[in-house]
Amino acid sequence: MVAVGIHGHWLAGICFIGESEGKKKYKDSGYVFPVGVAIVLSGQYEDDVDNSDEIVYTGQGGHDLLGNKRQIKDQVMKRGNLALKNNMIQSLPIRVIRGNDCPNSITKRLYTYDGLYKVDEYWAERGVSGFTVFKYRLKRLPGQPELVTNQVQFVRGKGSQAQSEIHGLICKDISYGRETLPVPATNIVDDSPETPEGFTYINSIEVASNVKIPPSARGCNCKDECTDPRTCACAKRNPSDFPYVAQDGGRLVEAMDVVFECGPNCGCGPKCVNRTSQKGLKYRLEVYRTPDKGWAVRSWDYIPSGAPVCEYIGVVRRTDEVDSDAGNPYIFEIDCLQTINEIGGRERRWRDVSLPSSSGIKRGGKTSENVPEYCIDAGSRGNVARFINHSCEPNLFVQCVLSSHHDIRLARVVLFAADNIVPLQELTYDYGFELDSVVGPDGKIKKLPCHCGAPGCRKWLH
Numbered sequence: 001m002v003a004v005g006i007h008g009h010w011l012a013g014i015c016f017i018g019e020s021e022g023k024k025k026y027k028d029s030g031y032v033f034p035v036g037v038a039i040v041l042s043g044q045y046e047d048d049v050d051n052s053d054e055i056v057y058t059g060q061g062g063h064d065l066l067g068n069k070r071q072i073k074d075q076v077m078k079r080g081n082l083a084l085k086n087n088m089i090q091s092l093p094i095r096v097i098r099g100n101d102c103p104n105s106i107t108k109r110l111y112t113y114d115g116l117y118k119v120d121e122y123w124a125e126r127g128v129s130g131f132t133v134f135k136y137r138l139k140r141l142p143g144q145p146e147l148v149t150n151q152v153q154f155v156r157g158k159g160s161q162a163q164s165e166i167h168g169l170i171c172k173d174i175s176y177g178r179e180t181l182p183v184p185a186t187n188i189v190d191d192s193p194e195t196p197e198g199f200t201y202i203n204s205i206e207v208a209s210n211v212k213i214p215p216s217a218r219g220c221n222c223k224d225e226c227t228d229p230r231t232c233a234c235a236k237r238n239p240s241d242f243p244y245v246a247q248d249g250g251r252l253v254e255a256m257d258v259v260f261e262c263g264p265n266c267g268c269g270p271k272c273v274n275r276t277s278q279k280g281l282k283y284r285l286e287v288y289r290t291p292d293k294g295w296a297v298r299s300w301d302y303i304p305s306g307a308p309v310c311e312y313i314g315v316v317r318r319t320d321e322v323d324s325d326a327g328n329p330y331i332f333e334i335d336c337l338q339t340i341n342e343i344g345g346r347e348r349r350w351r352d353v354s355l356p357s358s359s360g361i362k363r364g365g366k367t368s369e370n371v372p373e374y375c376i377d378a379g380s381r382g383n384v385a386r387f388i389n390h391s392c393e394p395n396l397f398v399q400c401v402l403s404s405h406h407d408i409r410l411a412r413v414v415l416f417a418a419d420n421i422v423p424l425q426e427l428t429y430d431y432g433f434e435l436d437s438v439v440g441p442d443g444k445i446k447k448l449p450c451h452c453g454a455p456g457c458r459k460w461l462h
């Protein structure tokens, strides 16, 4: 892009004319510098939103250059950020270039020039990682040719075809109508016509007979939809406000130790934003065969960051009653409490919440329980989440959610988009195993090589 002159920086996403250059070269223009010339939407920022004609672009600075797309400090209003603000004030349009994943290219990226946009507004907010970021709403100027590249159409969510055209289709819907959307299975890796088998598809949690789910907690008194965080009792359980914004049918603002949603005793209805993770599949998911990881999951639709993808569904069991020797890879330990207390190498999710005293859980001092009391076993009964593989650089994250009762040991486990996810990208989360933490029946450490293919792959799942 630098070589052909549509962008002026090798690394930075915002190309701008700086103050000294502006004063020297364009002193008669009357413009206040710096001013922006072009931006690249690289997918580098966890907070970017791209709906083609309207973009919410995150300013520059404060992010980790290691390529793991994380914000690590506050952004400041200077250089490129100031340039975009000056564009807005002076009604100067800016070029937009989009970067898209392209496995067939040498660089694995494809860049398209997508026209001129105006900077409509800007504001500062706390981003997904909790640091201050500047946001700019850009709107595509009218009178330009429509965006036509396949890649951009992907971003707009036009990634899929009619079922009859799907290459390698082996089952139209592995949920057999139990999900809000069909979940097809495809295989173009080998000739086996076999569908993912050996399990029964269920779409809600089941509970083993010796596990007692606590009674439903008191709910809020809102009607229809909860809107006022000052009066909604469920909103107040969260750190400051509703954990979701209504945009795109509900998006989590940031990852938290636990999210309190509305439940069965609440006055609100099923459309309430504070039930975002209870509304079933919103994105068309496909289970597909991979050469080296068995089955995997991808989406046909563009998934914006913070959107719920699916809940990890299976049978809730006592962990000490699950036969670890049987090597069931579909066990998800409900480790919310261990994660909050950073036990056994688990990384804390980012914000504090006050757990209600009814949960019986102490927040402060470390619990000695390394092994969570309960787990979700999707081995013989489960949903699409059981096919989601591990990645060392995942695009989903695990969020503990409490909706009916408030016992965190039995929290729901929901997978949310950690990034804007373009169609057909494999969906993955970090299984979070500590290295050498899995021991086989013979007492020897069980190792499993990781095939996630991420640049920062840790090489082993466990």
Ligand SMILES: C[S@@+](CC[C@H](N)C(=O)[O-])C[C@H]1O[C@@H](n2cnc3c(N)ncnc32)[C@H](O)[C@@H]1O
Pocket (backbone or CB within 6 Å): 292, 293, 294, 295, 296, 329, 330, 386, 387, 388, 389, 390, 391, 449, 450, 451, 452, 461
């Ligand atoms: C919960 S299952 C995921 C779905 C699984 N691929 C299947 O075919 O059913 C977990 C198992 O998938 C495989 N797997 C998941 N992520 C992997 C990765 N990054 N590298 C290698 N194998 C992986 C491992 O065999 C692991 O025990």
